[in-house]
Amino acid sequence: xxxDEIDIQLKEPIQTKDLDPExxxxxxxxxxxxxxxxxxxxxxxxxxxPVSILTEVYKPRxxxxxxxxxxxxxxxxxxxxxxxxxxxTCEDRCPQKVNVTDVILAIRNIAFRKGYASKALxxxxxxxxxxxxxQRPTASMNKRREALGLSPLPKKAVEDIQKIIKAxxxxxxxxxxxxxx
Amino acid sequence: MKxxxxxxxxxxxxxxxxxxxxxxxxxEKLNVHFREMENTTCCAPxxxxxxxxxxxxxxxxxxxxxxxxxxxxxxxxxxNGCFEGLDRIASILxxxxxxxxxxxxxxxxxGKEYKATVKVRHLAEIxxxxxxxxxxxxMMVKPLDLRVGIRPGxxxxxxxxxxxxxxxxxxxxxDDLINATGAxxxxxxxxxxxxxxLLRNVSETVTEAMLRDRLIELKxxxxxxVVTVCPLCFLQFDLGQKLVERKYKEQYNIPSFTYSELLGLxxxxxxxxxxxxxxxxxxxKIIEKxx
Numbered sequence: 091x092x093x094d095e096i097d098i099q100l101k102e103p104i105q106t107k108d109l110d111p112e113x114x115x116x117x118x119x120x121x122x123x124x125x126x127x128x129x130x131x132x133x134x135x136x137x138x139x140p141v142s143i144l145t146e147v148y149k150p151r152x153x154x155x156x157x158x159x160x161x162x163x164x165x166x167x168x169x170x171x172x173x174x175x176x177x178x179t180c181e182d183r184c185p186q187k188v189n190v191t192d193v194i195l196a197i198r199n200i201a202f203r204k205g206y207a208s209k210a211l212x213x214x215x216x217x218x219x220x221x222x223x224x225q226r227p228t229a230s231m232n233k234r235r236e237a238l239g240l241s242p243l244p245k246k247a248v249e250d251i252q253k254i255i256k257a258x259x260x261x262x263x264x265x266x267x268x269x270x271x
Numbered sequence: 272m273k274x275x276x277x278x279x280x281x282x283x284x285x286x287x288x289x290x291x292x293x294x295x296x297x298x299e300k301l302n303v304h305f306r307e308m309e310n311t312t313c314c315a316p317x318x319x320x321x322x323x324x325x326x327x328x329x330x331x332x333x334x335x336x337x338x339x340x341x342x343x344x345x346x347x348x349x350x351n352g353c354f355e356g357l358d359r360i361a362s363i364l365x366x367x368x369x370x371x372x373x374x375x376x377x378x379x380x381x382g383k384e385y386k387a388t389v390k391v392r393h394l395a396e397i398x399x400x401x402x403x404x405x406x407x408x409x410m411m412v413k414p415l416d417l418r419v420g421i422r423p424g425x426x427x428x429x430x431x432x433x434x435x436x437x438x439x440x441x442x443x444x445x446d447d448l449i450n451a452t453g454a455x456x457x458x459x460x461x462x463x464x465x466x467x468x469l470l471r472n473v474s475e476t477v478t479e480a481m482l483r484d485r486l487i488e489l490k491x492x493x494x495x496x497v498v499t500v501c502p503l504c505f506l507q508f509d510l511g512q513k514l515v516e517r518k519y520k521e522q523y524n525i526p527s528f529t530y531s532e533l534l535g536l537x538x539x540x541x542x543x544x545x546x547x548x549x550x551x552x553x554x555x556k557i558i559e560k561x562x
Contacts, residue, residue, distance in 0.1 A: 120324070144484075177429065181430045182431050212322075222312045223281045235284070235288050245310070258329055260326040
């Protein structure tokens with residue numbers, strides 16, 4: 091007879107050979123990620139996070155902690171980094187002045203290059219580069235504007251966006267086909 | 272008063288036309304002069320910054336360069352996303368010569384150069400600093416006897432480092448702006464906590480749970496309405512409220528306004544003139560209460 095009164099899932103221990111100690115330096119070398127090394131993992135970020143209150147799935151301290159530890163693959167391929175609502179409350183509360191949200195944005199930048207970006211953000215970026223608007227304009231939007239005496243939606247500088255994203259290399263990353271990732 | 276380059280962003284022109292029309296009609300009365308920016312692009316906010324730092328910076332700088340081309344030094348935006356995004360970009364580029372050079376190399380592709388002279392300000396700051404509380408009080412012709420729950424929108428006051436304030440979680444100028452209209456800004460639980468707007472397309476479950484918590488707190492505080500200066504907050508508390516009501520089979524029925532709309536009502540403009548018929552949550556009970 092089993093003596094497990096409570097159902098327990100055992101975790102696999104983390105092996106040092108699977109860690110990449112360079113990961114944190116890669117982030118510390120970016121503008122958005124530069125504050126990461128000051129973190130002493132107190133957890134004020136998770137404590138004040140409006141998303142963490144609602145779900146176990148999102149914990150900013152865990153993101154920063156795993157990054158400092160070098161769990162590159164887990165952090166980049168995991169979905170946690172995309173659940174930040176970017177309210178910046180964690181940055182407000184961090185006693186070490188770590189820009190927690192910015193560090194998460196820096197990690198997202200790397201994840202995007204590896205092909206792990208949130209589909210919603212990719213879609214939004216495609217709207218932006220193709221129309222100049224973050225959301226595609228529709229005829230009904232113009233109708234509502236006209237009814238209020240507002241001018242039709244102005245033209246956006248789409249050609250300039252195309253040139254800029256070509257110069258930054260964003261176009262190739264954004265339109266990368268699945269098999270190239 | 273000096274002239275501002277008006278950058279309305281994406282959400283306000285496309286999805287919150289009542290904010291668009293109200294900010295213009297009230298600006299006329301308040302003697303605030305806007306010059307429309309032309310040939311702009313999306314500001315390249317946090318969603319783009321999440322994917323590529325340099326692209327976000329370059330697109331932002333292109334918009335800022337247009338302000339310089341107009342011969343102006345201050346951009347006014349009524350959108351929190353644009354404000355935080357562009358204020359940060361302007362601040363980075365005014366301090367970091369090397370990044371500015373890198374960005375200008377990219378802007379050369381589109382025949383532009385940014386000289387890092389532009390100051391980015393939120394419309395709410397213009398109301399508070401340039402128009403002033405006294406002027407707003409003076410312009411009110413209709414007493415707004417309303418209990419208001421503020422929704423400043425996170426990016427009006429965070430990140431604190433970018434916005435340049437000490438600590439965000441206390442009484443602040445949006446309360447003064449509300450009180451100046453004769454309405455009362457009610458202190459309620461978690462009033463500065465995020466509404467989850469930016470997670471809507473990533474996780475509807477989280478967004479709606481977050482929004483629901485905010486609605487419960489507002490209901491407990493017995494507010495008459497919500498007032499925000501953020502178009503995304505507005506969409507959350509207007510259209511999003513409907514979605515939460517449907518999903519959780521609950522009734523909140525809390526009308527939402529942008530601050531410019533509230534100002535307009537206090538100045539005696541009609542709901543029709545301010546485009547308030549476009550709101551999803553009916554505002555009739557508010558109009559009744561103030562007339």
